[in-house]
Amino acid sequence: MTATTIQARAPGKIILMGEHALLHGCPAIATSLGLYCDVQVRPRNDQYIELQLPGLDHHRCYTLATLLDYPSREAQLRIPGFTLTGKIDADYLVKCAIGVILRKLTPNQWRGFSVRVESTIPIHCGFGSSGALAVSLAAALLRFFDLQPRQHPLESVAMSIERYQHGQPSGIDHNTSLLGSTVERRPMADGNFKLIAWPKSAAWLQLRDVQLYDTGAARETTGQVITATRQRLEGPDNALLKRMRHTAERFRALLQRPVLMPSTLKHLLKEYEAALESLGVVPRNIAKLIRVIEKAGGAAKICGAGALSGDQAGALLVIGAPALPELSRYRRIEAPLAVDGLQIREDAHDQRLSPEKLCAYPVD
Template identity: 60%
Template sequence: MAPVAVQARAPAKIILIGEHAALQGCPVFATTLGLYCTVQVRERDDDQIEIQLPELQIHRQYSTGALLDYVREVRQRWVCFRNDPQTHTFIGVRGNDVDHLVKCAVGEVLLKLALEDIRGCTLRVQSSIPLDAGFGSSAALAVSLSAALLRLFKLSPQRHPLQPLAMRVERYQHGLPSGIDHNTCLLGGMVERRREAGNRFKMISWPESTVHLQLHGIEIYHTGAARESTGHVIAATRHQLEGRDNPLLASMHNCAERFRTLLQSRSPAPETLKALVHDYEAALECLGVVPKAVVQVIRAIEAAGGAAKICGAGALSGDQAGALLVVDAPALPELAHYRRIDAPLAVGGLEVQVQ
C-alpha cells in the first residue's frame, strides 16, 4: 500500500554569481540557505484535493479532474510562451492564482497516474522562505511538494524522476528558468551549473569547506518583495543579453569565471570577492533590475569599504529587489531598514519522511 502521509522539506537558495546570464548559457553559482519550505500530504478516500497554505490564509478544495484540466491548459500556454517568450505570453502561463504553483505540481503528478489510481489528498504547506525575493521560494515548493506527492502515490523514481518534474513545475512559475534554483534546493550545498560540449549542462556540487573559506563573513538581507515576478522580470529583460559579442553578457560571463577561480583558491581572498560582487552588481544595474532605492544603499555600502549585489531576478520598479548579498560592510543606518537573514549557508538539500 502507498504511505498514508508524507512530509518533505527543501531549503531556500540564493544565487551568488550568474543570475540572468545563466539563461544565455553562462555559468551560475548558488547556495542553499537555512530557511525551509515544508510540505505534508495525506491520503483521502475521495477525489478531492484539499490545499492549505496558512501563511497566505488559503484553504481551498478542488476535484482531481479540475486540477488535471488546469495543468493541461497551463501546459498549452507554456508552449505558446516558449515559442514567443514575451511578457504578455508569460502572463498567460503564470496567471494570478495564489495557489497556481501548487495546482500545477499536483496536476503534473496526477497526469502520471493510471485513471484507476487517481485519488485525492490533503496537503499543507508551511514556509519560512520570503516570497518573490530571490530566495527560491517557488523552487523549494516545487521540489518538496513534487517529492512528497511522488512518494505518496508510490511512483517509481526510476520511471518518474523528481528533477525534471520540478523543472517543469518551475517553468509554470518562471517561464524559462535555468534550472539552478530547484537543483540547488534538491542537492543542497553550493551548486554550479556549467555548460558542456553539445550544449548540455552539468550540475557541480562544491565542497562545504569551500563555502566557509571564501564566503565567510558575507551577510544576506531581505530588501522586500519585488513588485514583479521573476518570470516577468526575465521576459522583459532577456533581449538585452541576446546576440553575439554582447558586451554586457561578456562582462557577466567573465565575473562567473573569476568567481570559479576564487573558489579554487586555497586561501581566503576577501578583496577579490568584493571586486567580483561589485562588478556583477554593476552589470545588473546596467540591465535595469536594481531599483534606485536599493542602488543608493549599495553605494553607501561601497563608500564604507564593502560591496553588495542583489541575488536573483531583481525588480523593474518600486523600491525593493528581494535578496541582497553584502560583503564586509559595517553596521550602516541604510541597512537597518532591511531584514537581516540569520540562517546558515550551504545546508543540506531535500529531505523526505514517510509518516
C-alpha cells in the same frame, strides 16, 4: 500506493553569481539557504484534494477532475515569454504541481489526499521559494503514489512544475534545493549544461562573513524581468555578457582558494553588481543603498532576477559593511548557507535520495 503520511522538506537558495548571464551560456553558482518549504501529504477517505496553506490563510478542497485539468487551463494565461497575466490564484503553483502528478497516474490510482504547505522562504524575492516548493511537493506526491524515480525522475518533474512559475527556468533554483550545498551550473560544448555539486566545505571560507537581506518582493515576476532584458545580452560579441562571464569565472576560482581574500571578493561583487545595473535590473533606490555600502568599505549585489521598477529587488548579499542605518530598514536573513538538500520522511524514517537517481542532468 502508500497509506502513510509523507513529509518532504527542501531549502531555499540564493544565486551567488551568474544570474541572467546563465541563460546565455555562462556559468552560475548558487548555494542552498537554511529557510525551508515543508510539505505534508496524507490520505483522505474520499475523492477530494484538500489544500492547506496556512501562511496564505488559504484552505480549500477540489475535485480530482478540477486539478487534473488545471495546468492546461492556466497555461492559457501566459503570453510569449511565459509572463503571467491576469489574476493568479493564491494556490496557483500548488495546483499546477498536483495536476502534473495526477497526469502521471492511471484512473485506478487516483485517490483523495490532503496537502499542507508551510514555508519560511520569502516569495518573489530571489530566495528560491518556487523551486523549493516544486521539489518538496513533487517529492512528497511521487512517494505518496509510489511513482518510481527511474520512470519519473524528481528533477525532471520539478523542472516541469517550475515552468508554470518561470516559463523557461534555468534549472539552478530547484536543483540547488534538491542537492543542497553549493551547486554550479556549467555550460557544455553541445549547448546543454551539467551540474557540479561542490563539497559542503567548498566556498565557505570566502563567504563566512556574508550577510543577506530581503529588500522586498519585486513588482515584476522573474519571467517579466528576463523577457524585458534578454535582448541586452544577446549577440556573438556582446560586451556586457563577456564582462559577466569573466567575473563569474573569477568568482568561481576565488571560492576554491584556501586563503581568505576579502578584497578580491568585494571587487568581484562590485563588478557583477555594476553589470546588473547596466542590464537595468537594479532599482534606483537599491543602487543608492549599494553605493552607501561601498562608500563604507563593503560591497553588495542583488541575488536573482532583480526588478525593473519600484524600490525593492529581492535578495541582497552584503559583505564587509559596518552596521548602517540604511540597512536597518530591511529584514536580515539569519539563516546558514550550504545546508543539506531535500529530505523525505515516511513512517518516522528519514530517507535521503541520491542525486544520481533524481537528476536528469549529469552531476559531478
